[in-house]
Amino acid sequence: MSSESLNTELSKKTSFLGLKLWVLIGICVGAFIILILCILSLWVTLRRKSRRTLDKYPLSQIPNVSKDITVDRVGGQNFHDHPESLFLTVHDKSSDRNSEKMLVHLGMSKSSDADNISQCSSIYHQERGCSSQSGEEGSSGTILKQSSLSYGLPMASPLIGLPEISHLGWGHWFTLRDLQLATNRFSSENVLGEGGYGVVYKGRLINGTEVAVKKLLNNMGQAEKEFRVEVEAIGHVRHKNLVRLLGYCIEGVHRMLVYEYVNNGNLEQWLHGAMRQHGALNWEARMKVLLGTAKALAYLHEAIEPKVVHRDIKSSNILIDNEFNSKVSDFGLAKLLDSGESHITTRVMGTFGYVAPEYANTGMLNEKSDIYSFGVLLLESVTGRDPVDYGRPANEVNLVEWLKLMVGNRRAEEVVDPNLEVKPATRSLKRALLVAIRCVDPDSEKRPKMSQVVQMLEADEFPYREDRRNRKSRTASMEIESMSGSADLESKIEPSESHASESNQRVRGSTD
Numbered sequence: 001m002s003s004e005s006l007n008t009e010l011s012k013k014t015s016f017l018g019l020k021l022w023v024l025i026g027i028c029v030g031a032f033i034i035l036i037l038c039i040l041s042l043w044v045t046l047r048r049k050s051r052r053t054l055d056k057y058p059l060s061q062i063p064n065v066s067k068d069i070t071v072d073r074v075g076g077q078n079f080h081d082h083p084e085s086l087f088l089t090v091h092d093k094s095s096d097r098n099s100e101k102m103l104v105h106l107g108m109s110k111s112s113d114a115d116n117i118s119q120c121s122s123i124y125h126q127e128r129g130c131s132s133q134s135g136e137e138g139s140s141g142t143i144l145k146q147s148s149l150s151y152g153l154p155m156a157s158p159l160i161g162l163p164e165i166s167h168l169g170w171g172h173w174f175t176l177r178d179l180q181l182a183t184n185r186f187s188s189e190n191v192l193g194e195g196g197y198g199v200v201y202k203g204r205l206i207n208g209t210e211v212a213v214k215k216l217l218n219n220m221g222q223a224e225k226e227f228r229v230e231v232e233a234i235g236h237v238r239h240k241n242l243v244r245l246l247g248y249c250i251e252g253v254h255r256m257l258v259y260e261y262v263n264n265g266n267l268e269q270w271l272h273g274a275m276r277q278h279g280a281l282n283w284e285a286r287m288k289v290l291l292g293t294a295k296a297l298a299y300l301h302e303a304i305e306p307k308v309v310h311r312d313i314k315s316s317n318i319l320i321d322n323e324f325n326s327k328v329s330d331f332g333l334a335k336l337l338d339s340g341e342s343h344i345t346t347r348v349m350g351t352f353g354y355v356a357p358e359y360a361n362t363g364m365l366n367e368k369s370d371i372y373s374f375g376v377l378l379l380e381s382v383t384g385r386d387p388v389d390y391g392r393p394a395n396e397v398n399l400v401e402w403l404k405l406m407v408g409n410r411r412a413e414e415v416v417d418p419n420l421e422v423k424p425a426t427r428s429l430k431r432a433l434l435v436a437i438r439c440v441d442p443d444s445e446k447r448p449k450m451s452q453v454v455q456m457l458e459a460d461e462f463p464y465r466e467d468r469r470n471r472k473s474r475t476a477s478m479e480i481e482s483m484s485g486s487a488d489l490e491s492k493i494e495p496s497e498s499h500a501s502e503s504n505q506r507v508r509g510s511t512d
């Protein structure tokens, strides 16, 4: 066929709307191309979605995962030591029952534990939220919503205004691009600090929320482990004195954690570092920070199941907001402990000077180890000294030993931080020392629980006078008290007996 006759054929009008043949062919080809493009883009979107869902499973924070995941022990170890076990076991779907199971498993309160409920009501209610019944604390995202509503609390959330599609059960799934935008491409100007496992950047999300983004170092599995542990330990919990994990980013080799931004430095900076330029932290602020820290630990140890042992309580991990509320951070070394487990045996990790002696010596870990570290933190705050300071005379290098020496020589009043402009009231100083000495008792069994520490720090009266007597007589009868134990030292801090009985009477009088 010649080109002329082809032209004539193509220019002929068809019966379809009287369009010419070549126009009709053009429309058909165009429509076909558009159809192919639509199918392609639909396929890409679906693939992305399904990859995301798959990626999310291993973190075990996501509802609808297999019940297999409750088998979280491998050879008696926490599954953090074997994160691969999660990858192997999680492959399932959906049943409401399983979701519930996950919530219980991953950190709902021990509502059946009567003992705990009473502590819960005495301590956690004050913070607006006993985990089992109220408020924000101790809940999964789902429970949080219900309880917040039932309390008529405002639902203000740092995540409002972010794409719905990226909401996890408890937080937000960020893309690398989201976080690049938030941190000005991880610019050095935004660096807040660098820890052992990564660099922390300040950022601002598209909804205006200020955040801290921890970009974990890509160090052969360690980042992955730290990442999982943090998500596992604090992703689903809420407490006023715990830094809130808002979400995370997993993309390629990148692992990032996104936290609420805490704007007033950390305790280490206030006691020994850059924040000192604002003046020495006063006594009341120190005690407020310590009390908040004690409450956070009481919550982790006693109000949730499995309990969380932080393992790295130290001043640089206590963030401070502008009202001097403390926010415990850095859960990269945390371990979860089921009820019924008295301890786990694990590699000794932590920071020199804060690690409990029994854990350092045997690797046997439980919450008592955090309590020891808390005692060191309290002594550090009272004295303004580092837990270990080689710049000092030999008998002062180790803070705990020096403190015991000073108290043993009845020189307790001399240990207070010389930088404090206003010295604390004697009663308040002694209370803090007494609590600290109990917490660093070499016998871990004799250390108080964190809920007791909270009560002691909050008490107006000298703490637990009766209890202390009982402890002393019990210990004496067992004839195992050593000079380094706390009971002997406590008597050196205690006010005189006449004063003691006077105040006891006063307390009794007021309760009769």
Ligand SMILES: Nc1ncnc2c1ncn2[C@@H]1O[C@H](COP(=O)(O)OP(=O)(O)OP(=O)(O)O)[C@@H](O)[C@H]1O
Pocket (backbone or CB within 6 Å): 192, 193, 194, 195, 196, 197, 198, 199, 200, 212, 214, 243, 259, 260, 261, 262, 263, 265, 266, 316, 317, 319, 329, 330
């Ligand atoms: N949510 C946050 N808000 C504000 N600053 C933060 C936040 N999280 C961490 N930082 C700061 O970032 C810095 C690094 O913190 P990171 O917890 O990674 O390490 P570190 O505690 O200093 O060291 P280590 O690795 O020994 O624990 C610290 O100065 C810390 O105060």
